[in-house]
Amino acid sequence: METFLRDFSLSRYDTVTVSSEGAEVFLRKKSSFVAKVNASENLSNVPEKANSGTESSNDSSMIKASRVGLFYPKVKVGDTLEENFVFGQIRAMNIMHELKAGKSGVVRKILVSSGDAVEYGDLLLELEGQA
Amino acid sequence: MSEIRTFKKILIANRGEIAVRIIRTCKEMGIQSVAVYSTADKDSLHVRLADESVCVGPPLGRDSYLNVQNIIASAEITGADAIHPGYGFLSERAEFVEILQSCEIAFIGPDPYAISKMGDKSEARKTMMAANVPTVPGSDGIVANPKDGLEVARKCGFPVMIKATAGGGGRGMRLVKTEAEFTELFETASQEALSAFGNGGLYVEKFIVEPRHIEVQVLGDKYGNVIHLGERNCSVQRRNQKLIEESPSPGISEKLRKRICEAGVQVAKSIGYHNAGTVEFLVDKDENFYFMEMNTRLQVEHPVTEMVTGFDLVREQIRVAEGHRLSIPQEGVRFHGHSIEFRINAEDPEQDFLPSPGKIERLVYPGGLGVRIDSFVSAGDSILPFYDSMVGKLIVHADTREACIKRAMRALAEFEIRGIASTVKLHQRVLESSGFQGGRFSTAFLANEILETK
Numbered sequence: 395m396e397t398f399l400r401d402f403s404l405s406r407y408d409t410v411t412v413s414s415e416g417a418e419v420f421l422r423k424k425s426s427f428v429a430k431v432n433a434s435e436n437l438s439n440v441p442e443k444a445n446s447g448t449e450s451s452n453d454s455s456m457i458k459a460s461r462v463g464l465f466y467p468k469v470k471v472g473d474t475l476e477e478n479f480v481f482g483q484i485r486a487m488n489i490m491h492e493l494k495a496g497k498s499g500v501v502r503k504i505l506v507s508s509g510d511a512v513e514y515g516d517l518l519l520e521l522e523g524q525a
Numbered sequence: 526m527s528e529i530r531t532f533k534k535i536l537i538a539n540r541g542e543i544a545v546r547i548i549r550t551c552k553e554m555g556i557q558s559v560a561v562y563s564t565a566d567k568d569s570l571h572v573r574l575a576d577e578s579v580c581v582g583p584p585l586g587r588d589s590y591l592n593v594q595n596i597i598a599s600a601e602i603t604g605a606d607a608i609h610p611g612y613g614f615l616s617e618r619a620e621f622v623e624i625l626q627s628c629e630i631a632f633i634g635p636d637p638y639a640i641s642k643m644g645d646k647s648e649a650r651k652t653m654m655a656a657n658v659p660t661v662p663g664s665d666g667i668v669a670n671p672k673d674g675l676e677v678a679r680k681c682g683f684p685v686m687i688k689a690t691a692g693g694g695g696r697g698m699r700l701v702k703t704e705a706e707f708t709e710l711f712e713t714a715s716q717e718a719l720s721a722f723g724n725g726g727l728y729v730e731k732f733i734v735e736p737r738h739i740e741v742q743v744l745g746d747k748y749g750n751v752i753h754l755g756e757r758n759c760s761v762q763r764r765n766q767k768l769i770e771e772s773p774s775p776g777i778s779e780k781l782r783k784r785i786c787e788a789g790v791q792v793a794k795s796i797g798y799h800n801a802g803t804v805e806f807l808v809d810k811d812e813n814f815y816f817m818e819m820n821t822r823l824q825v826e827h828p829v830t831e832m833v834t835g836f837d838l839v840r841e842q843i844r845v846a847e848g849h850r851l852s853i854p855q856e857g858v859r860f861h862g863h864s865i866e867f868r869i870n871a872e873d874p875e876q877d878f879l880p881s882p883g884k885i886e887r888l889v890y891p892g893g894l895g896v897r898i899d900s901f902v903s904a905g906d907s908i909l910p911f912y913d914s915m916v917g918k919l920i921v922h923a924d925t926r927e928a929c930i931k932r933a934m935r936a937l938a939e940f941e942i943r944g945i946a947s948t949v950k951l952h953q954r955v956l957e958s959s960g961f962q963g964g965r966f967s968t969a970f971l972a973n974e975i976l977e978t979k
Binding site: 463464513 | 564579580581582583589594595596597598599601602603624628
């Protein structure tokens with residue numbers, strides 16, 4: 395159980411349900427704990443990875459890449475995003491995949507230049523004043 | 526088809542020890558390597574060893590190592606020429622290979638035709654019957670209903686096995702000992718196969734009592750040349766999971782060895798196979814052998830073949846995928862000594878092989894002459910709950926089987942692993958048993974003689 399809890403705390407999952415012989419345990423991380431674990435992990439991280447340090451900043455203001463490919467933003471700094479707003483595209487296997495914000499707010503920073511490669515979890519946009 | 530395409534950069538669509546194994550050969554060949562990884566694996570050895578790495582998704586395999594779009598996009602953004610799939614994950618998915626072809630990325634493995642031909646078990650069986658390769662007596666293909674199945678079972682004699690054509694891992698599989706229980710077991714197997722694989726098709730085979738599992742390593746190029754690199758005995762198994770593999774196989778005649786290796790080549794040739802593959806056979810007490818299945822990829826246990834032949838199988842895979850001819854003819858293959866591989870899994874044999882993920886507190890690998898470790902973890906690393914429980918493989922080589930067993934005992938005694946359960950002690954018990962030392966053991970050996978007699 396101890397090793398499981400450690401694995402869980404190091405994993406990126408925020409919740410987990412364990413069921414065994416009819417009993418069920420539901421675990422949820424406290425966000426401060428997630429931030430702490432990830433902050434210490436980052437010390438040993440590969441420095442050139444764009445996504446290192448993602449979770450140590452305030453997650454809720456960040457929009458991350460959900461897939462691998464070339465990123466093309468469709469917004470500029472100062473634009474207001476709604477949840478279903480297409481803020482950019484990722485090109486992979488010659489197909490453009492539209493990216494929806496999933497949250498609302500004003501674009502504070504665009505963290506990847508148009509046409510640059512992104513991997514899963516890379517930070518794309520930073521928002522402020524979210525609803 | 527016959528032109529040479531030299532790979533400058535290879536993406537490895539896998540993790541763990543096999544990703545590390547493949548990256549090592551890439552480095553020796555001067556080929557750049559690209560690792561893909563899930564968020565749970567970001568500090569894993571394969572990511573650190575590769576020249577470049579791309580995160581392809583969250584921890585679960587289906588979201589990351591099986592995420593075809595992200596893996597192909599990773600090859601595109603890094604400019605990789607080819608993808609090596611390792612074993613498991615995408616290694617035997619014909620449609621993945623077809624997508625790669627349309628993206629002009631080479632696949633280091635056979636073509637989709639061979640993969641799908643061998644992936645469908647009853648189709649493979651039919652193909653082998655047509656090629657005059659001995660198969661276990663049974664139905665010609667899928668049997669339509671329990672009545673037809675029972676007729677086949679009567680003809681080949683009980684006990685019989687009912688198997689799912691889309692099967693694997695023992696699901697949709699039933700041992701039927703008597704005629705009376707046939708219909709009921711047929712129906713439950715069909716239900717199980719339908720829910721597990723979306724295909725309820727079943728076939729019926731005679732059940733071979735206490736068989737040995739002997740498989741042949743084959744290697745083919747794109748010009749129709751196929752050679753074998755000898756056989757491996759993988760009879761030390763638990764519920765169809767191999768634990769110990771060795772080459773050459775003990776306890777068989779030279780005549781059988783020759784015939785079974787030739788049959789392996791015949792199987793590969795009959796489907797125009799290229800790249801590395803393994804043809805698995807069941808061998809009964811009277812040295813009759815029957816085609817079981819062909820694995821159209823690199824096997825976990827390939828190192829024992831490398832130890833006795835001196836071949837780097839990954840290098841050969843890359844070369845034939847580039848379009849080169851096989852580097853040597855059959856007569857050029859020389860066998861030296863004996864090799865045994867032990868799978869060190871984070872599983873507790875005392876608790877029905879319960880997986881034991883967690884942090885490895887202490888880990889000391891054995892070393893010395895004739896000892897090889899293929900692993901990806903060191904002390905402080907964790908065996909993650911999301912993936913298989915393999916910690917690594919201990920591969921031992923010596924001049925004779927007897928010397929190899931002694932060396933393996935010495936090496937296993939050096940193996941220190943704390944923080945997680947492991948299979949090290951179980952391997953020691955197997956090595957000390959007269960059944961293993963005698964060299965004539967079946968796939969029932971581990972369950973009947975080791976796990977029962979504690």
